[in-house]
Amino acid sequence: MLMVDYDPSGWNAPEIKPFGPLSLDPTSSCFHYCPCVFEGMKAYLGPDGKPRLFRPELNMARLLRSAVRATLPAFDPAAALELVKRLVAQEARWIPNKPYHGLYIRPTIIGTRPNVGVMPTDDYALFFTVCVPAGPMFKPGSSTPLALLAMEDRVRAWPGGTGAYKLGANYAPAFESQKEAASRGYNQNLWMIGKNQQICEAGIMNFLVVLKREDGSVDLLTPELDGTILPGVTRQSILELARAHTEGRTELDGILPSTKIHTRETLITLPEVREWNAQGKLLEVFACGTAAVVVPIGRIGINDEDIVFPKYEEGYGPVAKALWQRLVAIQEGRIEWEGWSVPCL
Numbered sequence: 001m002l003m004v005d006y007d008p009s010g011w012n013a014p015e016i017k018p019f020g021p022l023s024l025d026p027t028s029s030c031f032h033y034c035p036c037v038f039e040g041m042k043a044y045l046g047p048d049g050k051p052r053l054f055r056p057e058l059n060m061a062r063l064l065r066s067a068v069r070a071t072l073p074a075f076d077p078a079a080a081l082e083l084v085k086r087l088v089a090q091e092a093r094w095i096p097n098k099p100y101h102g103l104y105i106r107p108t109i110i111g112t113r114p115n116v117g118v119m120p121t122d123d124y125a126l127f128f129t130v131c132v133p134a135g136p137m138f139k140p141g142s143s144t145p146l147a148l149l150a151m152e153d154r155v156r157a158w159p160g161g162t163g164a165y166k167l168g169a170n171y172a173p174a175f176e177s178q179k180e181a182a183s184r185g186y187n188q189n190l191w192m193i194g195k196n197q198q199i200c201e202a203g204i205m206n207f208l209v210v211l212k213r214e215d216g217s218v219d220l221l222t223p224e225l226d227g228t229i230l231p232g233v234t235r236q237s238i239l240e241l242a243r244a245h246t247e248g249r250t251e252l253d254g255i256l257p258s259t260k261i262h263t264r265e266t267l268i269t270l271p272e273v274r275e276w277n278a279q280g281k282l283l284e285v286f287a288c289g290t291a292a293v294v295v296p297i298g299r300i301g302i303n304d305e306d307i308v309f310p311k312y313e314e315g316y317g318p319v320a321k322a323l324w325q326r327l328v329a330i331q332e333g334r335i336e337w338e339g340w341s342v343p344c345l
């Protein structure tokens with residue numbers, strides 16, 4: 001694991017040492033007021049056997065934004081990335097050499113100020129990073145689309161809150177709803193906000209829909225970044241790849257070059273999704289994030305009703321499948337695209 005201590009003198013010398021428990025003062029601020037921010041990234045083995053990270057500078061920039069939001073000390077994101085690369089290079093033997101496998105990396109910063117006083121922790125902190133080998137959450141061909149439970153009386157994030165940052169404090173309050181969803185046979189929650197049932201996210205993934213247009217092209221819609229949405233690296237990459245296809249800069253497999261994918265970041269409500277589905281306009285619903293990459297959504301439960309979406313042979317509709325396969329090919333270094341896959345050595 002990688003460890004870097006921060007104290008009033010600044011960031012100390014980084015260390016890579018054997019994985020093991022931390023020893024912290026029980027009054028450390030992270031245990032009481034939750035100054036804790038993290039990132040989720042994956043390293044993949046390229047065809048050359050070298051470990052690679054996917055757009056890691058976006059994760060480090062987001063980690064810095066999260067740290068600043070939680071009043072943890074700032075850091076140089078390029079220097080932090082260099083440390084994570086060194087760790088991954090050293091631990092590359094733990095990256096499973098199989099398709100759809102990777103090494104999950106968890107950079108974390110916690111406030112370690114040893115004082116129960118309720119105040120910002122900008123003077124004592126610990127930056128650490130651990131790695132865990134990870135298999136695919138959803139396997140190609142055998143993926144059952146997700147079932148999401150929408151609960152009208154719960155919100156994950158709210159305007160002016162911290163939903164746009166990866167703060168540990170955002171996640172524990174959602175576990176109760178997650179448990180309720182699981183007990184009712186759903187995989188995740190569909191997070192919404194407001195009386196108009198505005199859709200935010202699918203569990204800890206971003207949410208997207210594909211709609212049919214009269215002219216044969218499609219719309220790819222996702223909620224806009226209004227402060228309640230976590231700005232996912234996967235979400236951003238999907239929007240950029242869809243735009244590249246539509247502008248003729250690349251050709252996504254299984255999608256005709258003449259089929260334009262019009263991307264839009266916009267407000268989406270659950271009643272709209274129900275209506276588009278009833279009209280036959282809704283082609284695909286899916287979620288995305290680092291861990292699962294792209295996962296199809298098969299139904300959304302609300303109260304005692306289930307809204308059931310179109311089914312596809314392998315679970316994935318054509319747009320989700322094309323984007324998912326292209327992302328994985330770039331992540332695994334099989335296709336080069338705009339420097340997104342960054343070697344660690």
Ligand SMILES: *Cc1c(COP(=O)(O)O)cnc(C)c1O
Pocket residue numbers: 040166201203204205206230231232233234235288289290291
């Ligand atoms: C991490 C996360 C995502 C996905 O972000 P990626 O950068 O694509 O992994 C989406 N929603 C929430 C709430 C998250 O915590």
